[in-house]
Amino acid sequence: MTNKEDVVKKLKDRNWFNQSSDEIKSALIDIPDQFVDFLDDLSDRPDKMGNLIIKKIVSISSGNHFILPMFEVLDETTGDTFEYEFIGRKRGKRHSVRGLVMIEIDGKLAYFVVRKTFRFAIADEIYESIGSIYPPEEEVQKQNYSYQGYLEQETAKIFRTKQIIFDRFYDLGSVYPDIGMSSHKVFLFAAIISVKDIEEISFNFQNKTFNDKNYKYSLELVQADELLNFLGKTNDAHLLAIFGRLQALNVIKL
Numbered sequence: 001m002t003n004k005e006d007v008v009k010k011l012k013d014r015n016w017f018n019q020s021s022d023e024i025k026s027a028l029i030d031i032p033d034q035f036v037d038f039l040d041d042l043s044d045r046p047d048k049m050g051n052l053i054i055k056k057i058v059s060i061s062s063g064n065h066f067i068l069p070m071f072e073v074l075d076e077t078t079g080d081t082f083e084y085e086f087i088g089r090k091r092g093k094r095h096s097v098r099g100l101v102m103i104e105i106d107g108k109l110a111y112f113v114v115r116k117t118f119r120f121a122i123a124d125e126i127y128e129s130i131g132s133i134y135p136p137e138e139e140v141q142k143q144n145y146s147y148q149g150y151l152e153q154e155t156a157k158i159f160r161t162k163q164i165i166f167d168r169f170y171d172l173g174s175v176y177p178d179i180g181m182s183s184h185k186v187f188l189f190a191a192i193i194s195v196k197d198i199e200e201i202s203f204n205f206q207n208k209t210f211n212d213k214n215y216k217y218s219l220e221l222v223q224a225d226e227l228l229n230f231l232g233k234t235n236d237a238h239l240l241a242i243f244g245r246l247q248a249l250n251v252i253k254l
């Protein structure tokens with residue numbers, strides 16, 4: 001776990017922190033422990049970014065999961081002073097892992113598994129990637145940590161089955177979903193599971209609705225030959241990024 005005392009020491013080396021009001025300084029130093037990873041990322045923010053000199057934080061507000069710092073910045077090329085803000089997350093910019101599970105039958109790609117859920121922010125239902133999965137930081141830092149193994153365990157929980165083994169696994173790196181709004185990034189993966197019959201994998205979730213983390217969702221199978229039609233309709237940025245990288249790696253062909 002991030003040491004808050006070390007983070008506060010880094011903060012005090014930043015001019016923008018020292019030039020902020022005592023009220024803002026206290027709010028940051030006394031920030032609840034669940035936001036310490038955000039604070040760690042914030043403390044890495046330099047005093048100058050490109051042509052912008054970061055003067056100070058003028059306000060900061062937070063909810064259960066998000067936090068909004070407002071900065072006063074100076075454009076040294078024009079002399080203009082204005083305010084900049086971004087949405088941070090309590091877990092810091094390393095947000096979660098999201099993935100796509102593909103089902104292969106008799107050596108041929110047959111299905112993709114997607115999640116259908118209602119998302120509060122957009123007030124609508126959406127087909128999205130599998131996740132969000134949060135590998136414990138203390139586990140990730142271990143020399144013998146198995147990233148694939150952990151994702152197999154989490155996927156098995158999502159699929160409501162005892163065990164999942166990935167026949168092929170693809171670490172697809174990370175993406176920034178909205179660089180104009182938030183600093184958080186999401187890590188992506190894809191996996192192929194080989195079965196003889198689709199019910200081997202779908203028996204526990206087909207036509208069922210689950211309720212995890214205060215939202216309901218269902219898992220649905222998309223036939224491989226419907227992929228182009230599906231991609232033309234989905235609005236989930238993570239799924240689109242996953243498919244794009246899989247195509248670049250020549251794992252799938254559109």
